Structures are given as structure tokens and as C-alpha cells.
Amino acid sequence: MIASYYGANIPLEFIRKSCGEQRGGVTFLHIRKAANLIGLETAEIQIDVENLREVVDLPCILHWSARHYVVLYRISVSRGKTFYHIADPAYGKIKLKEQDFLEKWYPGGQEFGYAVAFDIADEEKLYQKHQKSSRGENYLWQQILQFKNTIIATTFILFITGLLSYGTVRTNQWLIDLGILKKDHMLIIGIVAFLFIASISKVISEVLHQFIIQKSANKLFIANLRKFLKRLTIITPRFFEQHKISELVQKMDDHNKIEEFNTQVFPQLIFNFSMYIFYSIILFPINTYLFFWMLLYSFLSAGWMSIFNEKKKLINYQRYDVDVDQTSFLYEFIIGMQEIKLYQGVENRLNSWEGKQQKEYAINLRAFRLNSIESLGFKTLGILNLCCFTAIGAMMVTRNELSLGQFFSIAFIVGQLSVPIEFLSTFFNSYINAHISGKRINSIYAKEKETAANDYNQIQKLNTVDTQSHYISFRNISFSYDALTMAPVLQHFDLDLKIGEVTAIVGESGSGKSTIAKILLRLLAVDQGEIFYGSQDLSEVAPDHWRKICGAVFQDGMIFSDSIINNICLDQSSVDLERVKWACEVAEINSYINTLGSGYRTNLSQSGINLSKGQYQRLLIARAVYNTPEILIFDEATSALDAKTECRVMENLWKHFEEKTVVIIAHRLSTIINADQIIFMKNGQVAEMGTHRQLMQMRGGYFDLFSYQVSEVTC
Numbered sequence: 001m002i003a004s005y006y007g008a009n010i011p012l013e014f015i016r017k018s019c020g021e022q023r024g025g026v027t028f029l030h031i032r033k034a035a036n037l038i039g040l041e042t043a044e045i046q047i048d049v050e051n052l053r054e055v056v057d058l059p060c061i062l063h064w065s066a067r068h069y070v071v072l073y074r075i076s077v078s079r080g081k082t083f084y085h086i087a088d089p090a091y092g093k094i095k096l097k098e099q100d101f102l103e104k105w106y107p108g109g110q111e112f113g114y115a116v117a118f119d120i121a122d123e124e125k126l127y128q129k130h131q132k133s134s135r136g137e138n139y140l141w142q143q144i145l146q147f148k149n150t151i152i153a154t155t156f157i158l159f160i161t162g163l164l165s166y167g168t169v170r171t172n173q174w175l176i177d178l179g180i181l182k183k184d185h186m187l188i189i190g191i192v193a194f195l196f197i198a199s200i201s202k203v204i205s206e207v208l209h210q211f212i213i214q215k216s217a218n219k220l221f222i223a224n225l226r227k228f229l230k231r232l233t234i235i236t237p238r239f240f241e242q243h244k245i246s247e248l249v250q251k252m253d254d255h256n257k258i259e260e261f262n263t264q265v266f267p268q269l270i271f272n273f274s275m276y277i278f279y280s281i282i283l284f285p286i287n288t289y290l291f292f293w294m295l296l297y298s299f300l301s302a303g304w305m306s307i308f309n310e311k312k313k314l315i316n317y318q319r320y321d322v323d324v325d326q327t328s329f330l331y332e333f334i335i336g337m338q339e340i341k342l343y344q345g346v347e348n349r350l351n352s353w354e355g356k357q358q359k360e361y362a363i364n365l366r367a368f369r370l371n372s373i374e375s376l377g378f379k380t381l382g383i384l385n386l387c388c389f390t391a392i393g394a395m396m397v398t399r400n401e402l403s404l405g406q407f408f409s410i411a412f413i414v415g416q417l418s419v420p421i422e423f424l425s426t427f428f429n430s431y432i433n434a435h436i437s438g439k440r441i442n443s444i445y446a447k448e449k450e451t452a453a454n455d456y457n458q459i460q461k462l463n464t465v466d467t468q469s470h471y472i473s474f475r476n477i478s479f480s481y482d483a484l485t486m487a488p489v490l491q492h493f494d495l496d497l498k499i500g501e502v503t504a505i506v507g508e509s510g511s512g513k514s515t516i517a518k519i520l521l522r523l524l525a526v527d528q529g530e531i532f533y534g535s536q537d538l539s540e541v542a543p544d545h546w547r548k549i550c551g552a553v554f555q556d557g558m559i560f561s562d563s564i565i566n567n568i569c570l571d572q573s574s575v576d577l578e579r580v581k582w583a584c585e586v587a588e589i590n591s592y593i594n595t596l597g598s599g600y601r602t603n604l605s606q607s608g609i610n611l612s613k614g615q616y617q618r619l620l621i622a623r624a625v626y627n628t629p630e631i632l633i634f635d636e637a638t639s640a641l642d643a644k645t646e647c648r649v650m651e652n653l654w655k656h657f658e659e660k661t662v663v664i665i666a667h668r669l670s671t672i673i674n675a676d677q678i679i680f681m682k683n684g685q686v687a688e689m690g691t692h693r694q695l696m697q698m699r700g701g702y703f704d705l706f707s708y709q710v711s712e713v714t715c
């Protein structure tokens with residue numbers, strides 16, 4: 001969008017490819033890199049809205065809702081009010097009032113927002129010729145195409161229903177003109193019998209219609225959700241650091257909106273449209289004047305309804321964020337109940353919830369007002385239309401230009417023709433919801449995937465890696481969680497971890513220890529630098545392939561609501577009970593499991609809520625050691641264990657993982673004094689390195705930390 005503002009035509013694929021396939025989520029660095037690649041220079045600015053209006057050339061990119069980026073392409077003023085025109089990749093274009101704009105742009109409580117401004121740096125690059133871009137994928141239409149057989153079948157059934165309705169009209173006309181007025185009893189009985197059969201057939205076809213939809217829609221719905229969940233698992237993990245769980249839950253709900261559109265609204269649209277044409281064709285020969293009148297009414301009604309579409313889109317946009325916020329709040333409220341009760345936070349939390357409800361209420365009120373105005377205008381048009389028809393039709397009957405039967409038929413046709421027109425409102429609503437839902441779902445499919453092991457054959461296999469250099473080496477690593485708003489956690493960072501040895505990483509809180517572990521596991525992608533495993537550059541190894549040789553226990557590891565055995569072997573294709581028992585012995589959790597009635601088959605309820613913190617951690621350790629990984633990473637993995645149990649777990653590890661590479665991050669230094677190498681971190685850099693004895697002799701930061709802990713113990 002920025003490039004096309006400067007008159008350049010650059011396909012999205014070119015930008016995506018050039019930015020690097022393995023990066024996680026879009027960050028400011030990606031934007032800068034993409035801009036440079038196409039010949040633009042960037043300036044990152046922290047600015048308030050007045051200066052944004054006056055100083056910054058549009059279009060610019062804004063850091064939005066503290067989690068993604070949008071393009072601000074225009075600022076307009078109408079009746080003294082300022083409007084901000086935004087292009088949001090997850091919604092499309094949207095026009096916001098200043099208050100709504102600031103709510104999303106200013107990070108909580110601040111009086112400024114972040115923006116990236118652009119200017120031309122290299123015209124040659126900007127205007128170079130690119131191959132034509134393929135058309136963007138439209139998720140909603142893809143779904144409609146997938147659903148085409150059902151849509152065809154259901155439309156056909158609806159069509160039959162329509163024909164039966166038409167048959168009913170004609171026979172009603174005959175009933176009056178031929179049966180009642182000519183007093184033909186046999187004909188009346190025949191017509192009533194036909195009406196009975198036609199009505200029953202209509203009921204049957206409606207049931208059949210619902211049945212077909214339910215059957216195929218369910219299948220497709222499950223398949224699509226499965227595909228979506230699978231897709232989440234291959235998105236670069238950084239995405240999950242940047243998005244709320246409730247946002248993903250809302251995206252699940254988006255599938256429902258698409259399903260409703262596909263199964264209910266779209267077939268109804270085709271049917272209603274066909275019926276509209278069908279009845280119009282019938283009306284035309286009966287009375288041309290009435291036909292054109294009806295056409296005018298249809299255009300007026302459709303025009304009236306389309307006026308509201310932009311506003312409905314905006315309401316959908318605002319409602320989504322409020323819903324995400326509400327759901328997040330409720331999760332936290334339930335999960336954090338203990339803290340809330342303990343620290344008398346109930347009133348504060350409830351007030352905060354009420355504030356959010358008020359926001360939702362305001363949006364609902366706006367939606368209600370909009371719908372009411374739309375419906376009022378539309379219904380007034382409908383009533384006017386009906387009155388005119390009735391008056392014109394009745395006059396024609398008095399002038400013998402229409403029979404009474406024809407008059408009732410026309411009245412029926414007018415009624416039938418207004419159904420598709422009324423349906424337009426439902427269609428517009430559902431289409432807007434489904435279209436935006438489709439964009440939101442597509443935004444997940446558009447996220448970069450982690451490269452799968454089988455995606456590139458040319459990549460070396462890890463088993464053939466030459467580890468002669470004996471090190472896992474971090475070279476010139478820079479990493480920031482968000483370069484636009486945060487200082488880098490690591491900058492020009494170098495580190496060597498000896499393969500086959502135990503390395504401990506200790507240091508100040510927030511110094512980047514867990515970040516290093518996540519980078520090593522390829523859960524975070526670095527902004528700059530390389531990591532080598534022996535002589536193998538890890539950026540050339542598929543992350544899932546690499547993770548197969550790693551095991552890790554994190555502070556926030558997850559136990560699932562499932563049996564103990566299923567929690568230890570997440571990969572159900574290779575369950576080995578003997579190995580599970582062995583892993584539990586290493587983790588010192590076997591004796592506890594043996595006390596449980598169903599042993600390893602015991603179900604852990606609600607994500608392991610029935611375990612103590614120490615048992616929880618030991619189960620996570622058992623999971624990590626189950627596959628005897630080549631590289632084992634413990635991030636505060638034993639912090640909840642008592643000193644004696646921790647000691648036993650560590651001894652087991654030294655024994656069973658003697659030849660393996662082990663990285664231990666711990667605050668409790670007694671856990672790591674036997675490590676082959678200890679790294680002391682400070683402000684994202686290695687401050688000291690050596691064995692315990694060497695570091696103690698240095699009398700630096702490690703010495704201080706250790707002395708402090710010893711004195712604490714003594715106290």
C-alpha cells in the first residue's frame with residue numbers, strides 16, 4: 001500500500017520473500033527491511049496526534065493496539081470532526097473518529113503513539129519491474145467453493161420449494177376464478193388436494209434442506225477448524241508471544257460466522273435472487289407498469305441498506321476488540337481468583353469489568369440505533385410500496401383490467417418479491433461479518449510458517465552434522481521482542497555452549513536467560529546473527545527437525561487435562577510404558593504416581609490442578625527426559641522442589657545425561673555449582689564465564705550473588 005502510494009507496483013510475495021521466510025511475526029525490523037528492499041527509507045517516531053497530523057507525511061505505518069501494524073493513509077475533516085482512514089490487514093479499510101483512533105494507537109495510559117514514516121531513498125529500486133502478483137486469497141470465497149456441492153443441492157431444493165409456492169399461487173387464483181366464482185365443487189376439492197400435497201412437499205423439502213446442510217456443513221466445519229488449529233502449530237512461535245489467547249478463541253468463533261454464511265445465508269441468497277427473477281418474469285406480462293414500479297422499489301431498498309454497510313463494518317471492527325478484551329479479562333478473572341481474593345481486588349476487578357461492559361453496551365447501542373434506522377426506513381418503503389400496489393391493483397379490478405384471482409396473485413407476487421428484498425438486510429449483515437471473519441482467519445494463514453523438515457531436501461540432516469568444533473555457538477546475536485517499542489534484550493551477543501557438557505546460565509532477573517533458551521530452541525527467531533551446532537548453521541535446519549533432538553522444561557510449562565502417560569508422551573505414535581517409568585524415576589515422580597489408584601493411567605484434571613507445584617515440575621521433567629534428547633534445557637525447572645528432591649533429580653540427570661548437552665537456568669546456585677561451565681549474565685551480555693571455582697576466584701557478580709545466597713541460607 002505504501003509502495004503503491006509512490007506509484008510503484010510491488011507484489012506482496014516479493015516483499016514477503018525478501019524479508020526472510022523464517023522470521024517470526026511482523027516486527028518493526030521486517031517493515032524497515034521490506035521498505036529498504038523496495039527503495040524506501042524509514043524513520044521510527046514516537047509522536048502525539050497533533051504532530052502526526054501536522055508533521056508526518058502519509059501514508060505511514062502505526063503500531064496498533066500494541067500488537068500489530070496498520071497503515072494510516074488519510075486524515076479527513078468533516079463537520080469539524082477529524083477522521084482517520086486506516087488500512088488494517090485483518091479488516092480492510094476503516095474510518096475512525098479521533099477518540100476511537102487514539103484508543104487503539106496510544107499504548108495504555110500514554111499520550112503518544114509509535115509510527116513509521118517513509119520517504120523515497122532509491123527510485124531505481126522502487127520502480128523496478130516485478131513479475132505480476134498472483135491474486136490475494138479470499139478465505140470466504142474459498143470456503144464457498146469448497147461448499148459448492150451442498151450449495152447447489154440446497155439451492156435446488158429451495159428452488160423446488162419456490163416452484164411449489166408458485167404452484168400454490170396459481171392454484172389459489174384458479175380456486176377463486178374457476179372454483180369459487182363458477183361454483184365447481186369437484187375443481188375446489190381437486191385444487192385443495194393439490195394444495196395439501198404441495199404444502200406437505202414444501203415442509204419435507206425444508207427438512208431435507210436443513211438435513212443436507214447439517215450433514216455436510218458439520219463435516220466441513222470440523223475439517224476447517226482442524227486445518228486452522230494445525231496451522232496455528234506451524235506458525236512461528238513468536239506469534240503467540242504477541243497475541244492474546246482470547247484473540248485466537250475469537251478466531252474460532254469466526255469459523256461459525258463463515259459457516260452460517262455458507263450454510264444459511266448464501267443458499268438463501270441464490271434462492272431469493274432466483275425467486276426474484278422468477279416472480280418478476282411472471283409480473284412483467286401481467287402488468288408492465290407494476291413491474292417497473294417494483295424494480296424501482298427494489299433499487300431504492302437495496303440502496304438504502306447499502307448506506308449502512310460502512311458503519312456496520314466499523315461496529316464489527318470495534319466489537320471484535322471489545323470481545324477479545326472481555327474474554328481475556330474473564331480468563332484472568334477466573335485464573336487469578338486466588339490473588340483477587342487474597343489482595344481484596346474483587347471490587348477493583350468488578351469495576352474494571354463493568355467499564356468494559358459499558359464499552360460493549362455503547363457499541364451495542366450504536367448497532368441497535370443503526371439497525372433501527374435501517375429497518376425503519378426499509379419498512380416505511382415496504383409499506384408505501386404495498387399501499388401503492390393495493391390501491392393500483394384494486395382500481396384495476398374495478399375497471400375490469402384485472403380479475404379478482406389475478407389481483408390476489410399479484411398481491412401474493414408483491415409479497416413474494418419483497419421477501420428477497422427484505423433478505424438483503426440479513427445478507428449484508430451476514431456478509432460483512434463473514435467477510436471480516438474470513439480476513440481475520442486468513443491473517444492466520446498469511447502468517448509465515450516455520451519451515452517444516454520435509455519442506456527442504458537440500459537442508460542437511462542433523463545426524464550428519466560435524467560436531468568436531470564441540471560447541472553450540474551464538475554469533476553476533478541481536479534480538480528484540482519489539483524493536484519499535486522496546487530496547488533489545490540481546491545485542492551483538494556471543495556465547496559458546498560446550499556440546500556434551502553441562503552449562504548453567506545464571507544472573508540478574510530480566511537479563512535475558514530465558515530468551516537465550518527460547519532462541520536456542522528456535523521458539524524465537526533472532527533479528528540478526530547466527531547459531532551454529534558444531535559446524536551446522538541452525539538457520540539451515542528446519543526448526544521442527546531441530547526440536548526433535550531437544551528437550552526443555554520451562555517455568556510456564558503446560559500439563560494437559562489427560563492421563564499421566566499421555567502427558568509424558570505427547571507423541572502418541574511412540575508410547576513406551578517402560579520408558580515412561582524410567583523417565584519418572586529420573587524425575588523422582590514415580591513413587592508419587594505409584595500411590596495413585598490408576599497409576600500412570602490416572603487422569604490429571606484441569607491442566608494438572610490436582611498436583612503440587614513440585615509434582616507438576618517433576619512431571620514436566622519426566623516429559624523432557626522421556627526421549628533422551630541430545631540437548632536438554634531446564635529453565636527454573638526445579639525451583640519448586642525441596643532441596644533434597646532437587647539434589648536427587650540433579651544426580652539422576654548427571655548420571656543419565658552424562659554425554660548430553662545440558663543447559664540449566666537457575667536462580668538457586670546450589671543447583672548448578674557442579675556444572676562444567678557457568679555463564680553469569682548481566683544486561684543481556686555474558687559478564688563472567690567459568691567453573692564455580694573460577695568464578696568465585698574472580699570475585700565478581702557471580703561471587704556476590706553466591707555469597708548473598710549463602711548468607712541468606714545462614715540467616
Ligand SMILES: Nc1ncnc2c1ncn2[C@@H]1O[C@H](COP(=O)(O)OP(=O)(O)OP(=O)(O)O)[C@@H](O)[C@H]1O
Nearest residue numbers: 241481482489507508509510511512513514515516
Ligand atoms: N514475551 C515477551 N514480550 C516482551 N518482552 C519480553 C517477553 N519476554 C521477556 N521479555 C523481556 O525480555 C527481557 C529478558 O527476559 P527473560 O525472561 O529472558 O529474562 P530472564 O533473565 O530469564 O529473567 P528471570 O530470571 O526473571 O526469569 C526482560 O526485560 C523482559 O521484560
